[in-house]
Amino acid sequence: MAQGNGTAARILAVAARKFYERGYHGTNMRDIAAEVGVRAPSMYKHFDAKQDLLFAIAHGVMVDLLARGQEAVAGVEDPADRLRGLIHQHVAFHCERRFEAKVADDQLHALDDARQAEVIAVRDDYERLFRDAVEDGAGRGWVVPDAAVITFAITTMASSVTVWYREDGRLAPSEIAAAYADFALRGVRA
Amino acid sequence: MAQGNGTAARILAVAARKFYERGYHGTNMRDIAAEVGVRAPSMYKHFDAKQDLLFAIAHGVMVDLLARGQEAVAGVEDPADRLRGLIHQHVAFHCERRFEAKVADDQLHALDDARQAEVIAVRDDYERLFRDAVEDGAGRGWVVPDAAVITFAITTMASSVTVWYREDGRLAPSEIAAAYADFALRGVRA
DNA sequence: TCACAAGGCTAACGCTCGGTAGCCGAAACG
DNA sequence: CGTTTCGGCTACCGAGCGTTAGCCTTGTGA
Numbered sequence: 001m002a003q004g005n006g007t008a009a010r011i012l013a014v015a016a017r018k019f020y021e022r023g024y025h026g027t028n029m030r031d032i033a034a035e036v037g038v039r040a041p042s043m044y045k046h047f048d049a050k051q052d053l054l055f056a057i058a059h060g061v062m063v064d065l066l067a068r069g070q071e072a073v074a075g076v077e078d079p080a081d082r083l084r085g086l087i088h089q090h091v092a093f094h095c096e097r098r099f100e101a102k103v104a105d106d107q108l109h110a111l112d113d114a115r116q117a118e119v120i121a122v123r124d125d126y127e128r129l130f131r132d133a134v135e136d137g138a139g140r141g142w143v144v145p146d147a148a149v150i151t152f153a154i155t156t157m158a159s160s161v162t163v164w165y166r167e168d169g170r171l172a173p174s175e176i177a178a179a180y181a182d183f184a185l186r187g188v189r190a
Numbered sequence: 191m192a193q194g195n196g197t198a199a200r201i202l203a204v205a206a207r208k209f210y211e212r213g214y215h216g217t218n219m220r221d222i223a224a225e226v227g228v229r230a231p232s233m234y235k236h237f238d239a240k241q242d243l244l245f246a247i248a249h250g251v252m253v254d255l256l257a258r259g260q261e262a263v264a265g266v267e268d269p270a271d272r273l274r275g276l277i278h279q280h281v282a283f284h285c286e287r288r289f290e291a292k293v294a295d296d297q298l299h300a301l302d303d304a305r306q307a308e309v310i311a312v313r314d315d316y317e318r319l320f321r322d323a324v325e326d327g328a329g330r331g332w333v334v335p336d337a338a339v340i341t342f343a344i345t346t347m348a349s350s351v352t353v354w355y356r357e358d359g360r361l362a363p364s365e366i367a368a369a370y371a372d373f374a375l376r377g378v379r380a
Numbered sequence: 381t382c383a384c385a386a387g388g389c390t391a392a393c394g395c396t397c398g399g400t401a402g403c404c405g406a407a408a409c410g
Numbered sequence: 411c412g413t414t415t416c417g418g419c420t421a422c423c424g425a426g427c428g429t430t431a432g433c434c435t436t437g438t439g440a
Contacts, residue, residue, distance in 0.1 A: 007387080022299055025215035029428065038388075041429080045387050050428065106296060109212050143376065145369045146361065152354065153347045153373060160346035171336065179335045183343060186333065187377035197417080218397060228418075231399080235417050240398065 008046040010036050012060075015053040016099040020162075024054055024103075024110040054107060055115045061100040062122040068093055069129045079136035080189070083154075084181045086130055090158045091177035098162035105159060130155055134188065142188045154184045198236040200226050202250075205243040206289040210352075214244055214293075214300040244297060245305045251290040252312040258283055259319045269326035270379070273344075274371045276320055280348045281367035288352035295349060320345055324378065332378045344374045 014035045018027040029050055033040040047053055072085040094101045104123075108116050131151045138144035158180050165176070204225045208217040219240055223230040237243055262275040284291045294313075298306050321341045328334035348370050355366070 023213050023215055023297075025213055026300060028426080030426095039390080041390085041431095042388055044429070107213075110216060143372070145372070149361070149366065149369055150373065152350060153370060156350035156353075157343045157347035160342060163346075164342065171339070176339065179339055180343060182333070182335070183340065183377040186379075187373040189376075219399085220397085229420080230397095231401095231420085232418050234399070238399095 007036065007038065007042075011038075011043055011046060012053060012056055016057045016103055019054065019057070019103045019107055020099040024107045051111065051115070054103070054110055055119070057100050058104040058108060058111070058119045059115075059122070061097060061104045062119055062126065064097075065090075065093060065101070066122055066126045069126050073129055073133070079133045079140065079142075080185060083130070083133040083137065083188075084185055086133060087154065087158055087181040087184055088174070088177040090155065091161055091180050092173040094159055094161050095165045095173035095176065098165055101159065102162040105162070127151065127155060137188060141190060143190050144188060150188060154187075157184070197226065197228065197232075201233055201236060202243060202246055206247045206293055209244065209247070209293045209297055210289040214297045241301060241305070244293070244300055245309070247290050248294040248298060248301070248309045249305075249312065251287060251294045252309055252316065254287075255280075255283060255291070256312055256316045259316050263319055263323070269323045269330065269332075270375060273320070273323040273327065273378075274375060276323060277344065277348055277371040277374055278364070278367040280345065281351055281370050282363040284349055284351050285355045285363035285366065288355055291349065292352040295352070317341065317345060327378060331380060333380050334378060340378060344377075347374070 011032065015027070015032050018032055018035075021027075029040045029043060032053075033043055036043070047056070068089050069086060072089040073082045076082045076085060104119065108119060111119065131147055134142075134144055134151045134154070135147045138147055144150050161176060161180075165173070171179075201222065205217070205222050208222055208225070211217075219230045219233060222243075223233055226233070237246070258279050259276055262279040263272045266272045266275060294309065298309055301309065321337055324332075324334055324341045324344070325337045328337055334340050351366060351370075355363070
């Protein structure tokens with residue numbers, strides 16, 4: 001989420017959690033406002049429409065995710081190292097920002113076509129980081145029956161931490177990330 | 191979906207696809223009715239409330255899934271064979287009934303507590319089939335840092351076909367199922 | 381000091397939604 | 411052959427929704 005404790009940032013933080021819990025259409029502006037500590041009309045001083053909240057959340061988290069993914073692979077040659085770094089970063093990120101991340105995964109259908117396409121374009125760039133690593137690996141003898149299928153399997157599996165991760169849970173994000181990375185890498189390497 | 195071409199069955203089939211595409215709260219009764227070829231009030235001759243549609247879809251698909259899972263492991267001793275059979279059946283099922291299956295995964299929040307609990311109870315029984323296989327495997331030297339985490343990773347990954355599988359696609363359900371099962375089994379075995 | 385911008389508030393609008401009331405034709409059944 | 415059931419329909423209701431209008435207080439800068 002955008003930094004800061006300003007009202008706009010708090011609105012986005014609350015909206016992300018509500019959209020995560022009940023979906024975009026299952027959440028109303030009055031509920032968000034109440035939890036922010038404000039009345040619904042006041043939110044329109046910060047955002048023009050409810051859909052802008054969803055777009056800000058989904059687009060913002062995808063842009064951050066892409067940037068972190070690009071950092072993770074920068075200068076790394078070996079595809080196994082690249083894939084491991086990507087998975088590790090992906091899982092840790094999805095633990096720490098699980099509300100926004102899951103909203104960006106599941107609630108895009110509520111955006112109009114143009115904005116949905118804008119978010120998806122960023123997501124496609126991000127997924128390409130994974131697919132490139134998998135395809136490079138396939139060229140070096142990994143077991144990859146279908147690069148798209150395997151790539152999607154890995155990212156989906158790694159995203160699933162958004163469902164169950166808890167800050168006060170038994171496992172730290174980096175432990176979970178390591179477990180997933182190990183699992184996936186064993187899965188593709190002969 | 192329940193068999194038959196009766197109006198009730200057609201309502202459920204359309205509702206499942208609409209809930210899949212736009213979510214429960216993003217779908218209205220008039221839209222479902224229009225696609226069934228009927229007016230909204232007529233649907234109340236078959237179901238008492240909108241939520242009953244969601245429950246019928248989610249509970250129905252989970253009950254069927256559990257039954258098929260139990261068949262898949264019946265009489266199979268080796269945990270690797272059991273896990274492979276479970277994944278194979280899970281993936282094929284999620285291809286063939288992707289609308290209902292994804293609705294049962296993602297839309298439970300829209301059910302009241304009692305019905306949500308009822309669906310979750312069936313889902314828990316189903317997941318236990320997988321966890322038992324993973325734990326048995328862990329007892330035989332598989333690489334399982336955390337049985338719950340690995341089990342959830344496998345089922346989530348295998349469920350993800352609901353997002354992209356197409357009936358007219360390049361890969362048949364059983365091919366996809368085999369790819370996932372291979373990947374997962376390599377992931378857990380030393 | 382005073383104008384203005386920022387950011388709260390209350391009141392309320394117009395629309396959409398899930399659901400109900402009640403009518404009607406056709407099929408099933410005694 | 412009459413009657414009941416089934417499953418459509420139209421008309422409509424009441425609630426809740428996103429959003430707007432317009433007012434007021436507070437802080438800021440000329």
